[in-house]
Amino acid sequence: MxxxxxxxxxxxxxxxxxxxxxxxxxxxxxxxxxxxxxxxxxxDCVKILGVMMDSKLKYRQHTAYAASKGLEAAMELKRFKGLSAATARQLFTATVIPTVDYASNVWMHACKDKLIGPVNRVQRTGAQEIVGTYLTVATSVAEA
Structure with missing residues (x-):
C-alpha cells in the first residue's frame, strides 16, 4: 500500500x-x-457511496434495495389522513423521490424493464396516495 x-x-x-x-x-x-x-x-457486490455495485455492473441489488426503501417511504404517506393533494405531492417529492432517485445517473442505464418494475410500483403507490384513488385505478389515470 x-x-x-x-x-x-x-x-x-x-x-x-x-x-x-x-x-x-x-x-x-x-x-x-x-x-x-x-x-x-x-x-460479488459491495456498497460504494450508497450504491450497491456488483461485479457485472448490472445493479440488480441496488435497484431492488432502492425500490424497497422507496416503497417503504411511500407507504408511510398512507399514514397521513386528510392531506391535500398539493401537500401529499410535496411530501412525496421531498421524501420518496430522493430515496429512489439517489445516484440514479450511475445505475439507471443498466436497468431493464423487469428491474424497473419495482421502481414503477413506488411511483404508482405515491400517485394513488396523492390523488386518493382506489387500488384498482389504472396507473396512467392516477398519474394524470
Missing amino acids: DWEKRSGATFEADKTNVIHFPCCDPKVDKTPALVKGRPVQPK
Missing part, C-alpha cells in the same frame, strides 16, 4: 472491500488481497 503512505490516506482492513470488474473473462480471481497484512476476500 505504497499509495497509502504517499497520499496520507489510511485504510482499515475491517472496512475494506475488494471487488473485481472483469472485462471479458467471467472467471474471477478469488485470491484474497492483503491489506495491512490481513487477507480481504473479493466480493
Whole structure:
C-alpha cells in the first residue's frame, strides 16, 4: 500500500472491500488481497457511496434495495389522513423521490424493464396516495 503512505490516506482492513470488474473473462480471481497484512476476500457486490455495485455492473441489488426503501417511504404517506393533494405531492417529492432517485445517473442505464418494475410500483403507490384513488385505478389515470 505504497499509495497509502504517499497520499496520507489510511485504510482499515475491517472496512475494506475488494471487488473485481472483469472485462471479458467471467472467471474471477478469488485470491484474497492483503491489506495491512490481513487477507480481504473479493466480493460479488459491495456498497460504494450508497450504491450497491456488483461485479457485472448490472445493479440488480441496488435497484431492488432502492425500490424497497422507496416503497417503504411511500407507504408511510398512507399514514397521513386528510392531506391535500398539493401537500401529499410535496411530501412525496421531498421524501420518496430522493430515496429512489439517489445516484440514479450511475445505475439507471443498466436497468431493464423487469428491474424497473419495482421502481414503477413506488411511483404508482405515491400517485394513488396523492390523488386518493382506489387500488384498482389504472396507473396512467392516477398519474394524470
